[in-house]
Amino acid sequence: MSHLIDFFSYHWRMNQQTQQDFINMVEKMPPFPKSAHRIMELAADINCNPKDLVQVIEHDPVITMKLLKLVNSAFFSLAREITSIRHALVYLGLNTVKNLALSIATIQAIPHKKLDNFNTHHFLLHALTTASIAQRIVHRFDSKLDPGDAFIAGLLHDFGKMVFAQFSPDAFAKAIDLSQQKQQSLHLSEQEILGMDHAEIGGLLAEKWELPQELIQCIRNHHQNIQTPLHNAIFVANQISKQLNFGQGGNPVIEPLPEHIEEVLGMNLLMFIDSLDGLSKEAAKAKEFIDI
Amino acid sequence: MKIKFWGVRGSIPSPGYQTVRYGGNTTCIEVRLDDNTLIILDAGTGIFPLSQTLPPEFPLSCHILNTHTHWDHIQGLPFFIPLFVPGNQVHIYGADDPISHNGIHEILTTQLQYRFFPIREVELKSDIHYQSLTESNSIQIGDATVTAIMMNHPVINFGYRIDCHGKSMFFTGDHEPPYNIYKPDDEEYTEYQSIIENKHRHLIETIQGVDVMIADCSYTPEEYPNKQGWGHGTYDACIKLAKQAKVGSLYCTHHEPTRSDDALEKVFSEAMQRNPRKENDPKYYLAQEGLEICW
Numbered sequence: 181m182s183h184l185i186d187f188f189s190y191h192w193r194m195n196q197q198t199q200q201d202f203i204n205m206v207e208k209m210p211p212f213p214k215s216a217h218r219i220m221e222l223a224a225d226i227n228c229n230p231k232d233l234v235q236v237i238e239h240d241p242v243i244t245m246k247l248l249k250l251v252n253s254a255f256f257s258l259a260r261e262i263t264s265i266r267h268a269l270v271y272l273g274l275n276t277v278k279n280l281a282l283s284i285a286t287i288q289a290i291p292h293k294k295l296d297n298f299n300t301h302h303f304l305l306h307a308l309t310t311a312s313i314a315q316r317i318v319h320r321f322d323s324k325l326d327p328g329d330a331f332i333a334g335l336l337h338d339f340g341k342m343v344f345a346q347f348s349p350d351a352f353a354k355a356i357d358l359s360q361q362k363q364q365s366l367h368l369s370e371q372e373i374l375g376m377d378h379a380e381i382g383g384l385l386a387e388k389w390e391l392p393q394e395l396i397q398c399i400r401n402h403h404q405n406i407q408t409p410l411h412n413a414i415f416v417a418n419q420i421s422k423q424l425n426f427g428q429g430g431n432p433v434i435e436p437l438p439e440h441i442e443e444v445l446g447m448n449l450l451m452f453i454d455s456l457d458g459l460s461k462e463a464a465k466a467k468e469f470i471d472i
Numbered sequence: 473m474k475i476k477f478w479g480v481r482g483s484i485p486s487p488g489y490q491t492v493r494y495g496g497n498t499t500c501i502e503v504r505l506d507d508n509t510l511i512i513l514d515a516g517t518g519i520f521p522l523s524q525t526l527p528p529e530f531p532l533s534c535h536i537l538n539t540h541t542h543w544d545h546i547q548g549l550p551f552f553i554p555l556f557v558p559g560n561q562v563h564i565y566g567a568d569d570p571i572s573h574n575g576i577h578e579i580l581t582t583q584l585q586y587r588f589f590p591i592r593e594v595e596l597k598s599d600i601h602y603q604s605l606t607e608s609n610s611i612q613i614g615d616a617t618v619t620a621i622m623m624n625h626p627v628i629n630f631g632y633r634i635d636c637h638g639k640s641m642f643f644t645g646d647h648e649p650p651y652n653i654y655k656p657d658d659e660e661y662t663e664y665q666s667i668i669e670n671k672h673r674h675l676i677e678t679i680q681g682v683d684v685m686i687a688d689c690s691y692t693p694e695e696y697p698n699k700q701g702w703g704h705g706t707y708d709a710c711i712k713l714a715k716q717a718k719v720g721s722l723y724c725t726h727h728e729p730t731r732s733d734d735a736l737e738k739v740f741s742e743a744m745q746r747n748p749r750k751e752n753d754p755k756y757y758l759a760q761e762g763l764e765i766c767w
C-alpha cells in the first residue's frame with residue numbers, strides 16, 4: 181500500500197477524482213499472465229529444474245503453440261521439424277528454450293485488442309524493437325547484465341500508454357496531438373492533459389503485477405535522467421527505435437544522448453546507429469515475432 | 473585434406489609449464505583443402521599464432537567457421553592479422569542468436585568496442601564478409617561442402633562437417649549430449665528418451681563415416697555429474713559417438729584449463745582402459761597444439 185500513499189502525496193495538487201481514476205485504471209488492467217511470472221522466476225534461477233520449465237510452458241497452450249511455430253520458422257531453418265516442447269529442449273537446449281519462452285510469454289502480456297485512436301500494432305512494434313535493441317546493446321553499459329532483463333524492460337517500458345489508451349482514450353489522443361503540435365515529449369503532454377505520465381502509471385501497473393523491483397524502477401524512471409546501465413540501455417534503444425521509425429509509440433521527440441552515455445559509447449546517436457549492423461532487419465524480425 | 477591444431481584448451485587460455493606440451497591456447501583449428509583453400513574452425517587465442525604464418529599468402533582469402541560465440545571461441549579474432557591488411561578477403565560464418573537477434577556480423581562489433589579494444593571496426597582494412605548459417609542449408613567453400621548441425625550448449629552451437637573430394641572431417645564445437653530431464657519412474661521418461669535418441673540418430677547420420685572427428689571431451693565421467701548442464705561432453709560419450717558413427721579417428725579436445733599435461737595424459741589413458749579399442753574401432757588421440765593430420 182505504501183506506494184499508493186507516496187503516490188497520493190506526490191500528486192496532492194490533483195483532484196481526488198482523477199487520482200482515484202488512475203488507480204481504478206490500473207486495477208482494471210488484466211493481470212500479468214501467471215505463466216509469464218513463473219517463466220520469469222525460472223529464468224532468473226540458474227539452477228532451475230528443466231522439468232518445471234517444460235511443465236509451465238506445456239500448461240500454457242498459447243505459449244506452446246507460439247514457441248513451436250517460432251522454432252519451426254525460417255529463422256531457425258532446422259533440419260527436423262520440432263513437434264513438442266520437450267523436443268525443442270532436446271534440440272535447442274535448455275537456455276535457448278527458456279529465453280524464447282520468456283520473450284513469448286512477456287509479449288503475451290500486452291493486450292492485443294484493437295483500440296480507437298491508438299494503433300496497438302504500431303505500439304507493439306515500438307515496444308518489441310526497443311526490447312531487442314536494448315538486449316543487443318546492454319553489454320555496452322554493463323557486461324554482467326542479463327540481456328533477457330534488458331529485453332523485458334524494453335518491452336514493458338511504455339506499458340503505461342496502454343492504460344491510458346484503454347481507459348482514457350480521448351485525453352490520451354489529445355496528449356499525442358499536443359506533443360505533435362509542440363514537438364514536445366509525450367510524457368510532458370500527458371502530465372499537462374492527464375495529470376500523470378505513462379512512466380508513472382506504468383510503474384504503478386508494474387507494482388500491481390509484482391514485477392521485480394529493478395524492472396519497476398526502470399519503467400517508472402525511463403524519462404528521467406537516471407544513470408543505471410539498464411536505464412541507459414533502454415533509453416538508447418528507445419531513441420534508436422524512434423529514430424528509425426520502427427513502429428510508433430506516439431512520442432515524436434527523439435532525445436539526444438546525454439553526455440555520459442555518449443562517453444560510454446564513444447559516439448553520438450546517429451554514429452552509434454550507423455555502427456550497428458543489420459538494424460533494418462530488426463523491425464522485420466519484430467513483426468514476425470508479433471504475428472506468430 | 474590437412475588439419476592443424478592451434479588451440480585445444482577450453483574456457484580460458486592456460487599457458488605455463490604445466491600445459492606446455494599440449495598447449496594453452498583456446499580453440500582454433502586450421503583446415504586446408506587439397507588446393508590449399510584455408511578454412512579456420514573457431515577463433516580462440518590459437519588463431520593468433522596461426523595468423524603469424526599467413527603473410528606469405530597475402531593477399532589471402534580465408535573462411536572462418538564459428539561454432540558459437542562464447543569467448544574461448546572468438547577471443548583471438550581481433551588479433552587475426554589478415555583482417556588488417558588491404559586486399560585480404562575474410563569470410564566469417566556462424567549462427568544468428570535467436571534470443572538477442574544478434575547476427576554473426578556482430579562478433580567483431582562487440583569485441584571492438586572502444587572501451588575494450590584500441591582498434592575500431594572501420595580500421596579493419598580487409599574485405600570482411602559475413603554469412604549466417606542454418607542447419608538445413610549446406611554451403612560450398614571452394615570444393616568443400618560444409619554442413620552445420622545444432623549441438624547442445626547454453627548458446628546455439630553448430631557442429632561442422634566438411635566434405636571435400638571424398639575426404640571428410642567433423643568438429644563438434646562445444647557439446648554436451650542432451651540428458652533425460654525426467655527420472656526413470658516419471659511417466660514422461662520414455663517419451664523424452666525417444667526424442668533424445670532421435671536427435672542422437674540425426675547426429676550420427678550427420679557425422680557418419682568421417683575420417684576425422686574432433687570433439688569436446690572436457691570431462692571424465694566422474695567429473696561430469698557436477699558439471700551437468702554446463703554444455704560440455706565426456707571422453708566416454710565422445711568415444712561412444714565416434715564408434716556409432718564409424719569415424720576413422722577421434723581427436724579429443726577442449727581440454728580443461730586446470731588439467732596439467734600429466735593429468736591430461738592420465739585421464740586419457742584411463743578413458744582408453746575403460747574403452748579398449750577393438751579392430752575397426754576408431755583410433756583415439758588427444759588433440760595437441762601444433763599437431764598436424766594429413767591424409
Ligand SMILES: [Zn+2]
Pocket residue numbers: 482483542544545646726
Ligand atoms: Zn568452449
Ligand SMILES: [Zn+2]
Pocket residue numbers: 540542625646703
Ligand atoms: Zn562454449
